[in-house]
Amino acid sequence: MxxxxxxxxxxxxxxxxxxxxxxxxxxxxxxxxxxxxxxxxxxxxxxxxxxxxxxxxxxxxxxxxxxxxxxxxxxxxxxxxxxxxxxGYLPEQLSDSELEDVVDETIAEVGAQDMSDMGQVMGAIMPKIKGKADGSEVNQLVREKLQ
Missing domain, CATH: 1.10.1510.10 (Uncharacterised protein YqeY/AIM41, N-terminal domain)
Structure with a gap:
């Protein structure tokens, strides 16, 4: 259904x-x-x-x-x-640790080194977590990891 x-x-x-x-x-x-x-x-x-x-x-x-x-x-x-x-109609949200794991994994996949790779990381990660996490949270976490 x-x-x-x-x-x-x-x-x-x-x-x-x-x-x-x-x-x-x-x-x-x-x-x-x-x-x-x-x-x-x-x-x-x-x-x-x-x-x-x-x-x-x-x-x-x-x-x-x-x-x-x-x-x-x-x-x-x-x-x-x-x-x-x-x-109640959205997929279950990722926990903080699960989200951090997905971010780390995506940064490694893309080979991101610094903030200049931010767009690539966000472009790769958003389809993976669509509806499962807030985009602004993901953005903030990626920024912290790339600095």
């Missing part, structure tokens, strides 16, 4: 259970997926759907920081629940 079918089935179940919050989050995700499909002019694969969901999670986390700074506890809790629901 595809990820889009999972979303549809979960939305139907949430409607039956009268879980308005989950229905709203899944509808938002399905709308973003539909927009991406229209922009690409094709049906999206599961990998592409994961990419869309990852962007939604990233946007929500950025909004969460803003609401925390503004001391808006209702919105903070709402966004935390939204992130939790969306992350």
């Amino acid at each position: 595809s990820l889009q079918e999972d979303l549809l089935n979960d939305m139907k179940a949430a409607m039956k259970n009268k879980d308005k919050e989950k229905v709203a989050v899944i509808r938002m995700a399905r709308a973003a997926i539909k927009d991406a499909a229209i922009n690409e002019r094709k049906d999206l694969s599961d990998d592409e759907v994961i990419e869309v969901l990852s962007k939604l999670v990233k946007q929500s986390k950025e909004s969460l920081e803003g609401f925390e700074k503004a001391e808006r506890p209702e919105q903070v809790e709402e966004l935390k629940r939204e992130i939790e629901i969306l992350e």
Whole structure:
């Protein structure tokens, strides 16, 4: 079963259970997926759907920081629940040690020596970890390793 079918089935179940919050989050995700499909002019694969969901999670986390700074506890809790629901459809995230292993392995594969090889390393590593780690975390870790 595809990820889009999972979303549809979960939305139907949430409607039956009268879980308005989950229905709203899944509808938002399905709308973003539909927009991406229209922009690409094709049906999206599961990998592409994961990419869309990852962007939604990233946007929500950025909004969460803003609401925390503004001391808006209702919105903070709402966004935390939204992130939790969306992350349920993403692949399991890599632990810090697993991510570090992948970074070390990729640096060795590419033969990177310093910061001038940063683009090569990032280009090689991102397809390996797509949806399994935040790109900014990976970028920071690669920078630390190449300095």
